[in-house]
Amino acid sequence: MATMSIAGKSVELDADGHLANRNDWNENLAREIATQEGIPELTAQHWAVINFMRTVFDKEGDAPSIRRLTKESGVDTKTLYQLFPKGPAKRAAKIAGLPKPKGCI
């Protein structure tokens, strides 16, 4: 299993390169992953998306769809793609310390 080293601490990654253990996640780690994904700074809107995804995942066991993200997180579709240009669902999930979303929408 691949690992990532952050601030002297080594964390395990799953086959998709997402965190293998959710408990390893913290906000500094999120910033670190974001930088690797080409997002140098996490704004309040980034955090709104990340926190919404984590809340939904805790309740339902999968990350929300893009449609639900835009309807319920308060960030519209256009902004979502600006915040996470290389594909919002997967990137946001990765930064949020969640596995790759399963849904198609």
Place this chain on the structure above:
Amino acid sequence: MTETNAAEPIQKVSIIVSKGSLDGIYPGLIMANGARMEGIEASLFFTFFGLDAIIKKRMNNIKVATVGNPGMHMATILGAIPGMSAFATSMMKKEMEKLDIPPIPEFITMIHDAGCEIYACRATVDMFHLKKTDFCDEVDGVISVGEFYEKAAGAQIIFT
């Protein structure tokens, strides 16, 4: 670590939607949206009856074909009963809503907001005597096949 010959990831797709039934339109929309979700550049080209998906007066009223559609597993004579297509459509829409698949007009807006360009086919527009004003606002233009190929440069072309 050994080097692997991983295939080049897809960078860009151009999806053609040529059919006007619910089951003819959705696959193309789902693939376009899915491409954008993965950060893949995408455009949609609607032609022939596929244009119904972006015609303001028609896009709310797209139905499942219950006649001549073997996938429905329904005798042709049953499929032809008045109201059968509407019934099958309403059942399917309920199932799609459960999966968070939006109705066509909302889906078109969502896909366009996601950065996918949307085009109508010039030949069909001329053949059906349609005007730019017949289309929803998300349509970026009415273009010829030649222009479609120009815009699709470097893309994988998917015909549905």
